[in-house]
Amino acid sequence: MPAFQTLPNDILVIIMHYLRIQDLAVLSRTSKSLHATVSQYGWNDHLRLNPRRCLSLSKALGVWDARMQVRYHTLADRAWARSEFVARPLQRPWYGKLQPLMAINSSRLIVAAGNSLYSFVFKAPRTAELAPSIHFECTYTFSLEADLRRDVTGIAFVPDDGLDRTLYVGFEDGRLERVVLPALQAGQYQALIGTYSRHCQYEDREVIESVSVSDNLLLSLSSAGMAKLFRLHPTAPATDISSLNTEVRSWSSYLSTRSSTAYAAIGTSSSTPLALHSITNSELSTTPWALLHQSAKEAERSRSPAVYGICTAPPSSPWGASEQIIVSGWYDGKVRVHDLRSSSRISGAPSGHPTPLSPVMSFYDPWSFEPIYTLDCGGGSSSHIAAGSARHSVVAFWDVRAVSRGWSVHAPGNDSSPVYSLILEGSRLFGANQSRSFIYDFGPGVTQTTYPHLPPDRNERDGLQHRKDWDGVGYYVTKYPHSRGEM
Template identity: 50%
Template sequence: MSLTDLPSDVLILALQDLSASGLAAVSLTCKSLHTLVEEFGWNGHLRSNPRPALSVAKAQEQWAPRRRARYNTLSDRAWSRADFTARPLSRPWTGKFQPAMAISLSRLVVAAGSTLYSYKFAATSPSELESPSVVFEGSVRLATVPSAVYDITCLTFIDDGGLDQTLCAGYHGGEAERVILIPPDEAKNMPLAVVRFPLFHQRQSDTEFLESLKYANNRLLSLSSTGVATLSTVPASPNDEVTSSSIDINQRSWISHLSLASSSPFAAFGASSTTPLTVYSIQPDRISPTPSVNLCMTRRHINGPTFSSAVYGISRAPPCSVWGASDNVIVSGWYDGQVRIYDLRADERPAVSESSTTTLAPVLSVLDPWSYEPIYDVACGGGSGTHIAAGSARHSVVSFWDVRSPQCGWSVYAPGNDSSPVYSVILEGSRLFGATQSRPFVYDFGPDVKNDTYPSLPDAPGTDGLKGKKGAGYQVVKYKHNRGLPNGY
């Protein structure tokens, strides 16, 4: 009895456990198995090995499943070698800013000061392996007069029926606006433009401003610097009224995280306090007024003494991590330079008080042993869907860890290597987008990156701190975390 004598459904089940190279080998054995792999094998492989990547998703929709699997496999191999193309997306801005980024299926938008910079993702790629390109659409200034009140402090895309042109922008003055991008029209010689509609105002004092915005399933979670968290329903029409409910965390707050896909919807908040990371349950129309879980630094802090710290970044876990693709696992970046991962499904939750609030210790903590700088942002994805990326508070350093081997992390300096924090990071299967106080940048782990894959830099005096070109990118300094350290450090 030969392999091809088995029923097709049995063979399809067997194909599900094969790697990309295994599927390629099977497809070369005979015509019938080649057909089976092309029709079922590659699609099954892609379902079992997700690589979320908004910037290449539209281009990949045009690709055959085999081509998508090949692109992902080559990207994974590049991740395993820490081999990537480093590119700045612009010359340095005039001035120093604390930028915010937002990404959709169609574009990346970077906010610096009161200016939006839009980068559009190509829906096609010219060759079998070439990475889809990113094109600079233009910039638009939202403030009519220079003032810190109009600086954009947070940014997120909101649903607009698939157009990917509508954002919510939060300002230092406490305003939140619906901002609709009008793409440039070269035929009519019209540059990038915007239409703006007020959403709400969240400022009770001169020192309060919007710090974080998160959006999911038509719900918008805003967090002010003083700890006022507001959950709003965003209407489809800009003319309809926004309905909302608020709670006051009463702490200097930095970051929020919204999870509505979880079996028990929740919001998480990062702040500066003795309980810097807290989780609040979300009811159908409001946020619970008291936290359901406090997430502590280590297990000894569950019932022991607590220390003041701060959490600046929160993300959901890598999609292919050992904890599964669950919204109940969150990753957080802390003031002490550590990244801590928490599984909210854990059974053991000793109470910290007689109230209903309980506490939970991390299931994993990682750090760069050569840096004690705070972590300003975290994101998950990357090669094999198992990586964590963290933006450091100094020297424009981004650190990476594979949760399958957390002691083998590595770090890299952003192009230009200035002393800035990396304020924002977005991690995809083949790309990391980041932003320092000076400009946005990208690390591309995909195959066949060309000079024109990303916007060319306009002529300017000097080198902006950029090191020599290396193929389509620029040279950057990177180092392994375990260099010079004994095993099991």
């Protein structure tokens, strides 16, 4: 070790690139000089080489040093490996059965249900041992009267020069609006979003089914298949720059500007259920650039199922941080992974279309045959897929490094509902079903003050049961493995 200490810092930095977290921890305890070197370079380099998707931790990461951040992520990864988490609703059930959606940025989580936006803000923890907290901010409403045609059907945050209050919202009646959340007064927990905070960007006759954002571009997709591409401006309404019409029932979209070829992925109910349209010189190609399909054997046995959810691999994923990897959830209950660089293709493409790519991996819950309504990637070591099913509020998880060890869990309360929306971070999963939003927290330091207080349920009809071993913080949920072994 004395010889190791005499090495120049630039050599030590290179060596530390290849060390595990345990090795860095041991090295930092060897001597004062190596402790200083690891503190200055080792932990920071580890974070740089292993980025995490963790917007809800943004306030905490701004005050934690590099070592504290690595510690938090490491403990969360270990909890993922054990399938241990705190399950908790974020709110009491809202009135009626709705189809909620969620949007997130570094300041807040928005849960859109009906014509209301429930806002939860992120806070830094008081001490390093506590988990970053989430507080209820306000319920924003678009109208004081219930109107199904004004329900929110698509939502996404957009860049606004750090204000973190600007969204694009699609509605049941076909309108796409730019919305700026109004400022609140102290103690204000309800607010009406007036006309001064809204701008009608676009109006269609059909439901706005999906809103996707990537960098300075936004894609809206209607249920009838009209896709419109907009260029975003931080302080002004977006500019309409291109459009295409799939002319089939459309469900989902994903916009990528960071792939080698920018594209819009569109999920439909058709013979080509997942099509990628390239974006060149700000123009959407009307002919698909790539078609993603089932395997050849599945294509022979059945009709093409619809695609309801689309996402890509997160940074530091075992697959590599590439938007050439596309993960999708299908009506037949399967999650399929396609690699645009793969040469594995199937026959039977429509005339004038590219030969469809077959999946490189597929996942499914063997105990459930329900459609996949939503999905996201992230989780422990950025290696997990989470998928929300169409019944019983079930979320299925798979670690792509150990595909046979998948497991599923019901949301708190066991609602007999689809999971309509998911957001998966490194240590947290946010979800929403027809009754309420919920969270699974795999991170350390969760206490009763981490999440919003839930007022007592006077009717005791919400189905929630506290877990005895979580001191009133977590709630009981039903969990089961996909294999026959017990968890």
